[in-house]
Amino acid sequence: MSIANKPLSMTINGKAVGPLNVPDGLMMIDFLHEYVALTGSRLGCGQGVCRACVAILDNPDGTSEEIRTCITGAHFFQGKKVRTIEGHAKLNEKGEVVELSQIQQKFLEHYSFQCGYCTPGFVNAATVLVEKLKRQPVDKDQVEETITEALNDHICRCTGYVRYYEAVKDVVMNTPGLVKGSK
Amino acid sequence: MIAKPFRFVLIGLVTAILAGCGAEASSTADKAAAPASAEQVARGKYLARAADCAACHTAEDGGAPFAGGVALETPFGKLFGTNITPDKDHGIGNWSADDFYKALHDGVAPDKRLYPAMPYTSYRSLSRDDTDALYAYFMSVKPAKVANKEDELHFPFNLRFGIVFWNMLFLKDSLPDASTGQSASWQRGRYLAGALGHCAECHTPRGKLGQLDLDKPLTGGVLARIGAPDITPAGLAARGWTPKDLETFFATGVAPQGSAYGEMYPVIHLSSQHLSKTDLTAMATYLMGDKPPAPAPLKTVAADAAELNAGRQLYTAVCAGCHGREGEGKPNVTVAMKGNSTVRNADPRNLIVATLDGIKEQRFPNNGAMQEMPGFANKLNDKEMAQLANFLRASWGGQAADVTADAVKALR
Numbered sequence: 001m002s003i004a005n006k007p008l009s010m011t012i013n014g015k016a017v018g019p020l021n022v023p024d025g026l027m028m029i030d031f032l033h034e035y036v037a038l039t040g041s042r043l044g045c046g047q048g049v050c051r052a053c054v055a056i057l058d059n060p061d062g063t064s065e066e067i068r069t070c071i072t073g074a075h076f077f078q079g080k081k082v083r084t085i086e087g088h089a090k091l092n093e094k095g096e097v098v099e100l101s102q103i104q105q106k107f108l109e110h111y112s113f114q115c116g117y118c119t120p121g122f123v124n125a126a127t128v129l130v131e132k133l134k135r136q137p138v139d140k141d142q143v144e145e146t147i148t149e150a151l152n153d154h155i156c157r158c159t160g161y162v163r164y165y166e167a168v169k170d171v172v173m174n175t176p177g178l179v180k181g182s183k
Numbered sequence: 184m185i186a187k188p189f190r191f192v193l194i195g196l197v198t199a200i201l202a203g204c205g206a207e208a209s210s211t212a213d214k215a216a217a218p219a220s221a222e223q224v225a226r227g228k229y230l231a232r233a234a235d236c237a238a239c240h241t242a243e244d245g246g247a248p249f250a251g252g253v254a255l256e257t258p259f260g261k262l263f264g265t266n267i268t269p270d271k272d273h274g275i276g277n278w279s280a281d282d283f284y285k286a287l288h289d290g291v292a293p294d295k296r297l298y299p300a301m302p303y304t305s306y307r308s309l310s311r312d313d314t315d316a317l318y319a320y321f322m323s324v325k326p327a328k329v330a331n332k333e334d335e336l337h338f339p340f341n342l343r344f345g346i347v348f349w350n351m352l353f354l355k356d357s358l359p360d361a362s363t364g365q366s367a368s369w370q371r372g373r374y375l376a377g378a379l380g381h382c383a384e385c386h387t388p389r390g391k392l393g394q395l396d397l398d399k400p401l402t403g404g405v406l407a408r409i410g411a412p413d414i415t416p417a418g419l420a421a422r423g424w425t426p427k428d429l430e431t432f433f434a435t436g437v438a439p440q441g442s443a444y445g446e447m448y449p450v451i452h453l454s455s456q457h458l459s460k461t462d463l464t465a466m467a468t469y470l471m472g473d474k475p476p477a478p479a480p481l482k483t484v485a486a487d488a489a490e491l492n493a494g495r496q497l498y499t500a501v502c503a504g505c506h507g508r509e510g511e512g513k514p515n516v517t518v519a520m521k522g523n524s525t526v527r528n529a530d531p532r533n534l535i536v537a538t539l540d541g542i543k544e545q546r547f548p549n550n551g552a553m554q555e556m557p558g559f560a561n562k563l564n565d566k567e568m569a570q571l572a573n574f575l576r577a578s579w580g581g582q583a584a585d586v587t588a589d590a591v592k593a594l595r
Contacts, residue, residue: 048557073503
């Protein structure tokens with residue numbers, strides 16, 4: 001069976017990519033790895049369960065959401081804006097990291113991972129959560145439940161959940177505007 | 184709309200007067216209560232599974248067995264399964280075997296008439312031996328002090344005396360067959376699927392007063408959001424079913440034609456997986472008949488190329504990752520779309536609803552599983568949903584690409 005290629009363009013981490021000639025059935029994670037050399041997104045289960053492959057989709061209305069790149073076709077992203085784990089830290093002209101994102105920094109401080117395979121998905125999920133809380137802050141007494149709900153689908157095999165949780169809670173509690181005053 | 188159904192009730196009232204109210208009178212002296220044997224209790228347990236009593240009488244997520252509380256949404260309001268444990272205050276602890284028989288056979292409990300949500304319309308055909316075994320089993324389960332919930336029915340359906348007329352009009356001694364057969368297996372299957380399994384209650388369409396449309400047995404009904412498909416021999420064969428595949432489906436919840444979802448998912452778990460192979464063969468034999476029609480080969484249907492291509496693009500973008508590029512599915516992950524019973528259904532309702540709402544992760548007997556299917560209600564608009572459904576129907580369902588955006592909108 002012949003593979004049909006189609007031109008594909010999108011914005012990844014703020015940069016315009018393409019048009020590239022890409023097979024129409026290619027999954028996004030393979031596109032990221034093989035066509036644009038962004039290898040930070042992890043292929044875990046390959047069937048949308050573990051969330052190691054999660055990237056961030058930026059919607060035109062300013063909202064952001066998690067998207068599983070292992071089960072979403074690359075061409076789904078035609079004309080769309082996406083962020084991957086490589087897009088969080090600030091880089092200098094040489095491509096060196098000069099400043100981590102707040103989530104990344106807190107993950108480091110809390111030593112929130114062991115093998116690190118699922119970390120890209122967790123960082124992206126936590127980032128989406130923080131962005132959502134900027135738009136819709138929650139009451140202080142809902143913080144724990146909100147974090148649990150946001151990260152619950154992500155699987156970590158090194159039992160790092162508690163440290164992820166603590167890092168995200170640290171960010172949420174110490175970033176102005178994410179939490180409403182306690183009741 | 185109360186006026187029209189109410190008119191039916193009035194007709195029923197007149198009918199009742201003409202008939203001289205004869206249907207009420209039926210009283211038999213209670214049989215001497217012989218102690219139940221272990222064998223009878225065991226048989227009753229098997230029958231309770233075959234009749235899927237737990238579906239309505241055991242609340243999900245840790246409800247005490249047979250203590251009731253399961254909500255049943257009907258066009259007439261909400262009803263709740265009742266406590267059928269031997270608790271004397273809330274359950275059936277004070278019932279005799281005769282009382283129990285009358286509840287199943289006539290829909291009449293000692294204290295009230297039952298609404299036909301309790302499928303006595305089907306259970307009516309149960310043998311007295313079997314209702315006695317069921318009674319023995321329920322009297323052996325742990326009594327649960329769980330109060331029954333009040334029904335939430337709209338007027339005039341909240342008036343139980345209306346059931347008298349409903350029964351006169353609609354309660355029949357036997358239900359019509361959709362298949363033909365004479366074999367012992369077919370006969371046994373008829374009893375299992377009709378009297379016990381009460382398949383007709385969901386799979387036969389219903390009229391305005393909730394009565395089974397007995398002119399169209401097992402041709403499919405839409406009581407719930409996921410409709411119950413046509414399970415006549417012709418309907419099943421048209422979607423590629425064979426008796427053997429049906430048997431596999433009843434035993435495991437998964438067949439080449441797809442996996443159980445919607446209301447059928449608990450049926451597999453609570454009922455059919457526990458039945459003997461002989462009984463499952465019998466049910467499949469009954470549903471498809473002694474001479475089952477050959478499964479219809481899958482054909483591709485011509486459709487507008489641009490629309491089909493648009494649907495294919497959508498499929499590749501958001502479905503193929505799990506269901507496979509060629510719709511082949513992945514074992515214990517997703518069902519195949521190619522030749523899928525829901526895709527092959529002429530009525531696109533379930534295909535659209537499943538795509539809009541998604542399906543929760545499923546566990547099946549023998550460690551089978553299907554992972555969670557996300558809903559696409561917020562991802563795809565009506566037009567895209569229709570294009571996707573049409574691509575599936577024409578390519579892998581042998582159905583016309585006739586789903587409209589309006590049809591999708593109506594199901595949101």
